Amino acid sequence: MEQAIIRVAQAIEQAERILLITGAGLSADSGLPTYRGLGGLYNGHTDEGLPIEAALSGSMLQRDPALCWKYLAELGKACLSAQPNAGHRAIVELQRRKPECWLLTQNIDGYHRAAGSPAERLIEIHGELAPLYCQSCGAVDPQLAEHLSRPLPPKCRQCGGVLRPPVVLFEEMLPERAIGTLYAELRKGFAVVISIGTSASFPYIVEPVLRTRQAGGFTAEINPTRTDLSAAVDVHLQSRALDVLPELLRHIQ
Numbered sequence: 001m002e003q004a005i006i007r008v009a010q011a012i013e014q015a016e017r018i019l020l021i022t023g024a025g026l027s028a029d030s031g032l033p034t035y036r037g038l039g040g041l042y043n044g045h046t047d048e049g050l051p052i053e054a055a056l057s058g059s060m061l062q063r064d065p066a067l068c069w070k071y072l073a074e075l076g077k078a079c080l081s082a083q084p085n086a087g088h089r090a091i092v093e094l095q096r097r098k099p100e101c102w103l104l105t106q107n108i109d110g111y112h113r114a115a116g117s118p119a120e121r122l123i124e125i126h127g128e129l130a131p132l133y134c135q136s137c138g139a140v141d142p143q144l145a146e147h148l149s150r151p152l153p154p155k156c157r158q159c160g161g162v163l164r165p166p167v168v169l170f171e172e173m174l175p176e177r178a179i180g181t182l183y184a185e186l187r188k189g190f191a192v193v194i195s196i197g198t199s200a201s202f203p204y205i206v207e208p209v210l211r212t213r214q215a216g217g218f219t220a221e222i223n224p225t226r227t228d229l230s231a232a233v234d235v236h237l238q239s240r241a242l243d244v245l246p247e248l249l250r251h252i253q
């Protein structure tokens with residue numbers, strides 16, 4: 001393990017353009033649930049017998065907002081009661097030492113910004129949980145915590161419409177600006193790409209890793225379990241992000 005960490009650290013030291021891709025596994029060390037893989041809430045199905053992809057879909061929010069919100073609220077409550085961990089903070093420090101280190105996250109918990117990662121190098125590809133807005137009139141409602149303690153789904157104070165968070169639900173389009181930034185940066189190329197705590201279930205998460213590998217760059221994965229990416233990366237560090245990231249930093253100037 002130590003040898004493998006040193007190999008990744010050396011690749012980072014020699015690189016300028018670096019992309020870190022993070023998923024629910026990074027925030028799992030803060031106590032937040034993941035959906036798949038180690039500690040995955042829904043490796044099977046939800047209480048309703050649905051795959052999580054169906055419960056948290058754009059069409060479910062329209063058809064049965066209370067059911068969709070049941071799962072949004074679960075993640076929302078966990079986010080509000082926890083905080084960024086030493087893994088998030090190690091990434092902030094790495095970005096300070098490496099001014100061309102970008103961060104692509106699927107997490108909607110806002111923990112990268114809360115920990116201090118610079119907004120101009122952060123791509124939140126699945127949006128974020130707050131602030132809620134009304135699907136009918138567009139009014140913005142900043143009271144996420146308050147709504148989560150009341151019957152679901154949360155309703156607009158102005159018109160009674162169903163509120164939703166600015167997240168990308170399953171089946172929904174990715175935010176144009178985020179995807180534009182991601183592909184613009186990908187065209188410039190990255191010397192190192194590291195996938196951290198994600199089951200890599202989406203093509204726009206897998207693609208930066210494969211493209212970088214094909215272009216001769218260095219790729220690594222940090223995940224206690226194997227994923228579809230494990231066989232494709234140069235190094236798979238098979239442990240928790242919280243254990244690896246601070247240790248990795250100790251080997252980087």
Ligand code: NAD
Pocket residue numbers: 022023024025026027028029032033034035036037038039040075106107108109110126196197198199200201222223224225227239240241242
């Ligand atoms: P995922 O649940 O599909 O996969 C999580 C991965 O993290 C798994 O491969 C698991 O083995 C790994 N993992 C578990 N504990 C870990 C640890 N301590 N260190 C490193 N890795 C660990 O998550 P995903 O790939 O991010 O996709 C989930 C989707 O659900 C995303 O779209 C995301 O928006 C959403 N989601 C977000 C959060 C959050 O914001 N924190 C939490 C759950 C789900």
Ligand code: ZN
Pocket residue numbers: 134135136137138139156157158159160161
């Ligand atoms: Zn409204």
